[in-house]
Amino acid sequence: MPVEKKETAIQPVAEARPAKKETKRDNAFNPREMEPKWQAKWEADKLYRSVIDESKPKHYALTMLPYPSGDLHIGHWYAMTPSDARARYMRMKGYNVLFPMGFDAFGLPAENAAIKDGVHPMKRTAQNVERMRKQLRSMGAMFDWEREAVSSDPEYYKWTEWFFIQLFKMGLAYRKMSAVDWCPNCNTTLAREQVWGDDRHCERCGTPVIKKDLDQWFFKTTKYADELLNFDGIDWPQTVKTLQTNWIDRSEGASVIFHTAPPSPPAPLPQGEGRHPIEIFTTRPDTLWGATFMVFSPEHPLVDEITTPENKAAVEEYKAQAARQSDIQRGAVDKEKTGVFTGGYAINPVNQARIPIWIADYVLMTYGTGAIMAVPAHDERDFAFARKYDLPIVPVIKPEVQSEADEGEIEAAYIGDGVMINSGPFNGTKVNTEKGRKNPGISKVIDWLEKEGIGKESVNYRYRDWLISRQRYWGAPIPMIHCNAHGWNPVPEDQLPVMLPEDVEWKPTGESPLKLHPTWKNAPCPVCGEPATRETDTMDTFMCSSWYHLRYLSPHYDKGPFDEAEYNYWMPVDTYTGGIEHATMHLLYTRFFHKALRDAGITEGNEPMLQLRNQGMVLGEDNEKMSKSRGNVIAPDVLVDKYGADTVRAYIMFFARWEMGAPWDSQGIEGSARWVRRVWTLFTDPSTTLRSAQGGPIVASDEVKKNLRRKVHQTLRKVTRNFEQFEFNTIVSSLMELMNEMYKAREAGAVGSGEWKEAQEIYLKMMAPVTPHIAEELWTNYLHKPYSIHQQQWPQVDEAAAKEDVIELPVQINGKVRDRINVPAEATEEEVRAAVLASAVVQKYLEGREPRKVIVAKGKLVSLVV
RNA sequence: GCCGAAGUGGCGGAACAGGCAGACGCGCACGACUCAAAAUCGUGUUCCCUCCGGGAAUGUGGGUUCGAUUCCCACCUUCGGCACCA
Structure with missing residues (x-):
């Protein structure tokens, strides 16, 4: 039964309380100050540093790493903040959670920009990474920055090269002359997976590809074709499994x-x-x-x-x-x-x-x-x-x-x-x-x-081997040397990494600067020591991202690609989130890679990522894909500046089904901003606007308090389930609903009661994964609870408290709802039946006859056939 | 052509496992506050009718069922993937 609307009998107090204005100013909600304050403190306290702890179950949560374009897009927020919220939830559930972040930093845009303006990709990438780190920090996510890995760092690509050599030794990397797809705009070959659509265009730039006969390096992915069709033991979306299955065909x-x-x-x-x-x-x-x-x-x-x-x-x-x-x-x-x-x-x-x-x-x-x-x-x-x-x-x-x-x-x-x-x-x-x-x-x-x-x-x-040669500079060098007498041989492993030379010239010729470099390609043959030539092609950047989840484990480890102790504790990835556009590219490559490494004795198990969830896409307000040329791009920085990160996070989780995506709505975010502010007010201003009929403060009835407690635990049950199932939008709406109930309870005088305090505590804990800053602020500075809320345990649902004692049952007569009756939740079928037949409305429809059939769906409804 | 996902108010969406369709929010309308506006707060808001009441409605048409947004069959639309794959 809903809370009785007793307050309707009570007049709102017209005059504002004298001290109100002052109080308001002191307690003003100011995310621009509060959010950076907590971000700095969490970082100083190493709150999100994940270290091996055998006493706790581990949870490796991973979200696809960004390319450092130099500007964080709303799509990054859409992908990352719900993933972060869930990682935070898992942490509160008692897991030792690893949630790392890094950069897929090799790639064409930096190199194309260099050709245009001469700024070295190394320099530009470093600047972009720096800027994006700042932007990422403004999300207030629980990234463990000490595990950050950047794929263009020599300490990273040394191991990308090393992996190439391992695959070569296993016979999984080979060179072949064939007609391959060439993107005339990117001036490089592409793998089959990277050629899309009816017009066979380049996945990256959209230019239709042409065929060229070229001698190129391939990975023997087809050797694993059958195994890649087997998805046993992994919880991946059916769509992705189908796409991969059809791709392999x-x-x-x-x-x-x-x-x-x-x-x-x-x-x-x-x-x-x-x-x-x-x-x-x-x-x-x-x-x-x-x-x-x-x-x-x-x-x-x-x-x-x-x-x-x-x-x-x-x-x-x-x-x-x-x-x-x-x-x-x-x-x-x-x-x-x-x-x-x-x-x-x-x-x-x-x-x-x-x-x-x-x-x-x-x-x-x-x-x-x-x-x-x-x-x-x-x-x-x-x-x-x-x-x-x-x-x-x-x-x-x-x-x-x-x-x-x-x-x-x-x-x-x-x-x-x-x-x-x-x-x-x-x-x-x-x-x-x-x-x-x-x-x-x-x-x-x-x-x-x-x-x-x-x-x-x-x-x-239909599946083909993965063509990994790229005729570009800004990638991991393929660590191979060609000798006229001894053919192709890997660079000795103690000479890794093969460093990219910095002194290169940018010419818009479509040729890789490595090829044009006067001396870089000269190297002694690893077999005979005679003058020989380095491979001047670099690797597909999907090679770098095939193993980044391993580098996060120990990004500065120099005795191998990763520290085995870290591997043994953290791997495999428990939850992986990212866009479905990678279904037949990254998500297939990384599975291949893991299996190949397994056969090399480097990794264990058959799959690198146990659970996968894909988010949808945020469209522009015009319902079109966001793009600079359309002018419909939503900049998260601007939103953070205007509303604060918590509001942006909340809206991102609220406005669409995560896996579906939806167009952005600049007015819609006001609703989330209102929610965050109203929560703030609810916690910082405990006064009610109402007085009892006698003029004194209202004291909540037992019923009000009981109803509040019931709503709290019902919400907790729902929010918990929603977190488990990646249903982020209903997490926020349930919290909004509970807040509305708490406002009513406040008006009914519940403030100060044990039920009220419990409600506040549970509310902030549920809110913490979604809006970490405001939750922390209210927790430590208004409830005066021990810092940090992000180290608290997720609350337990009190099922007894969540239970309804009286329920309203709709009564259907011939399939139409004609009446509603209130019965005790524990009522037996006979009691319900008797109550239904006693109803005047039902009697009217029965017209004195016996119902042909009475169906009692316990706790749900009653259906009569007459 | 084949495979997959999805169609619910003006909009985003909700509905645990076949049981009150439209939670929550946006927008809109009205009211309070204000000189006024914004903000805030309150109330209302699927559609239709002969409006104390009743009817229709979850892409369309059938079916199963006491009962279908939910299950089954056929079809339509949108989006995504594949496409002369032998």
Whole structure:
């Protein structure tokens, strides 16, 4: 039952109390003074310094580290302050919490700026880091700054280089010549993950990429493809798991070896001679008998070999055109299929059929083997191609229930289930729509292929190895040396780090300054000591961020990438928070990295981050993505200056569902500012504006006090659950609600009672993770409790106090709420039923009849069917 | 085309596990205070009607149920990812 509105009978005191103005000034809420004061004290007292403590359970809370652009964005606040609030909550719950911060400091913007204005990236980065540290401190977060790591510091990138060498030694880093994605604006190659969208643009700058044939360093991420598809034991959002699964895109099937056939049918060549094996991958080995032609990618190495003289010109022309097109966009949507006949033939190994070999750009060199068997009867693409070029179509799967009385023209490729036909020994075998071994037809054919030695079960992935070479200066050098006699060898580990030279020139040529440096690249071969050349490319910065969570453990440790004692205590990361845009980039790279290090014996366990939560995005007030060009950017510094950090933190947590994000609302923040100020007033001004009818102070009734206590514990229960579940918006709204109740209780004279004091204490403790400064100020200076509130235990819910004794039950009659009755919370079903039937409203609807059905949902409602 | 997420007042959003739809806040309206405004405080605020009462409503249409924002089926819209992947 809600608090009785006794105060309605009492007139507000019109005249302000004489001392009020003075008091107000003394107690003025001034975050601009108060917040820096506490920030300085917390830091001086090392309040947030996290040290190993075996007596407590540990909690490693991590939020994605920022790039030091030089200005903290509202998006950083949105990502970090709720993470901070939760880390603080975990700390109050009794965990020894590590919540570190650092900078992902290598990267292109600093280098591009250097080309423009000549300021060295090292200098600019240092300045930006300094500025962002200050801005980050203004959040009042519990970062342990003694663990700060900056990826562009030599003491950091020494180990980034060291990791490269470990991967190289394991055979996981290798060099390969291939057609790679090149961003003409960033002047560097990119990994596949870093090329986005329909127009295949650079993830960083938005410029469409082009293809270039280059010799580059790769990490063998594909070796871990299967393991990366396994998310056992980690609590990650389904969305991220799905994105990663789709990105890796495993498909099961078979690899089958075809052979080239002699040019003209009657001339049988001796076994083996002049016959090239052609390996293909197929997910449908059950349709092998329907393969009526083959298609090679124009880049396939066998194309020149098999092309007959009379087709040479056309093939060359097509290849040239395809090469040109790949620079623009070969994979345009719904493009009509094109191709040319090579003049060459292959033998289908299952039925010895002699089938023509075509080239077409719908077959990609980068997937499978770059060659396919074409089964036009059961593949839409092959069907379209066969139709266009009038190639034979042989059905090998017959639908079990054939509605058409046809045998006439086939109108489309048949993809469904059925029975194999025209397939030699397999005629009559059932085929369904399952993939891989789950499909009986596929499974039987694979067994047979293996027995016959024609092919074998095989798995293919869309996933590629990670291209990590970047033709840029501002990154960790790839610690490799090339010698004409001994090839590529790692820099000896005792010579790490390979330092970036500082004396470089910035030229807008698109060439890395490292390459243009007169002497830097000269180094003795680690094997023979003769003059050799350093690799002048640097590493993808995602390499730096793949292990930063390890460097935080001991950022200045020099005997290894991290101190093992710290590792053993803190790892793995318990809660990781950040944007979902990294789903197939950082979040995939770091999992790969951890697994590779595990296999090197450096890390333990299968996963680096146990729990992941993604925040959404803050949009501009115009509901568009924030950008300088749109002029809709919200600057947190300005807001902190105007409202104080606590208000900004509170609003950030309040205004949207964290995982969804929402547009910013400059008026909306006033509500949070009002809340913070009203809490301030509630704690600093205990007087009520009301007097009892007799003119004396009001003394709260037992009922008022009991109701207050109930509300406090109900709120505590809810806020606790919300913290556990990352529901930050309802934490703040529950606190607002409780504050409103406390104002009412104050008016009803509850101030000074034990219940009031308990309410105040619990209120500030619940508030502390959200608004750490005001909570500390009120706790120490107004409640005079021992400093610091951030070292207090999270309060316990008193379930007995939280319980309602009388509840109001809505009464539904035929699904509509017609009445409400008050019953004791403990009332039995019979008692509730009796109370409902006694209601005049219910009687009216019953019109003297018995209800057909009475459903009592205990504590919730009563539903009658009449 | 495939995969995923989401559609609730003027707005952001709430509703623990099928049980009172719209908590909390913004905005708006009215009132108090003020010479006035701002701030502050109070009251109200889903829509509609023949307004003591009643009806409709959580993207649309069905279904299950005493009861559906919640579960099931189909569809629409928006956003994100993938896209000739053999």
